[in-house]
Amino acid sequence: MKKKVLYGVVVLLFFSVIQFNASDTFAGKIDYKKIYNNDCKKCHERDGRGTKRGKKLGVPDFTDGEWQDSVTDNQMIDSITNGKKKMPAQKHKLSPEDIKAVVKYIRFFAPKKKSY
Ligand code: HEC
Structure with missing residues (x-):
């Protein structure tokens, strides 16, 4: 159970990093x-x-x-x-x-x- 939660957190972090990068480039916004x-x-x-x-x-x-x-x-x-x-x-x-x-x-x- 604990492992699953940890896995979830890692996946979430991973995607938030990707999203952050995408919105950081002006191409994503403009x-x-x-x-x-x-x-x-x-x-x-x-x-x-x-x-x-x-x-x-x-x-x-x-x-x-x-x-x-x-x-x-x-x-x-x-x-x-x-x-x-x-x-x-x-x-x-x-x-x-x-x-x-x-x-x-x-x-x-x-x-x-x-x-x-
Ligand atoms: C009314 C016509 C017209 C419009 C609208 C126009 N341009 Fe131009 N653009 C020109 C002309 C004419 C030149 C050549 C200027 C020169 O070097 O004599 C030029 C040159 C340029 C150059 C080269 C500049 C350089 O340093 O040599 C760029 C880059 C450029 N335009 C981008 C844009 C962009 C981006 C837009 C839209 C936001 C735009 N133009 C809208 C007429 C236009």
């Missing part, structure tokens, strides 16, 4: 895909390559590996927060956490590297 679709897709397109309107304004191709390598996360955060040329600033719309999450989303557009 729906970056929704942010992207609401605020960014109209220029950057669902696939990250840019809409007609976006291309006219000069959007980069998020699926271009060289472009991905050329920008740091902090640079993207700055550009999204404060704007960059024709790119509108998002600081009044998105929180710093939202912006960090959406940068992570932009990284998903990068082509898979052969080796790391």
Whole structure:
């Protein structure tokens, strides 16, 4: 009987640790895909390559590996927060956490590297 209780406690602990970790990452809380679709897709397109309107304004191709390598996360955060040329600033719309999450989303557009 005692053993069963102990086992239960261990299992409970195990799952609470997993849950804690999941909610600790912003990805668990912030729906970056929704942010992207609401605020960014109209220029950057669902696939990250840019809409007609976006291309006219000069959007980069998020699926271009060289472009991905050329920008740091902090640079993207700055550009999204404060704007960059024709790119509108998002600081009044998105929180710093939202912006960090959406940068992570932009990284998903990068082509898979052969080796790391
Ligand atoms: C009105 C069109 C428009 C919208 C909406 C828009 N962007 Fe952009 N974005 C641009 C343009 C144009 C550029 C290219 C800026 C430049 O370098 O000239 C750009 C550049 C960027 C860059 C590269 C910045 C850099 O440092 O080179 C990132 C990252 C980015 N956008 C993310 C986003 C995200 C995230 C959103 C949504 C929250 C968004 N954009 C919404 C037009 C837009």
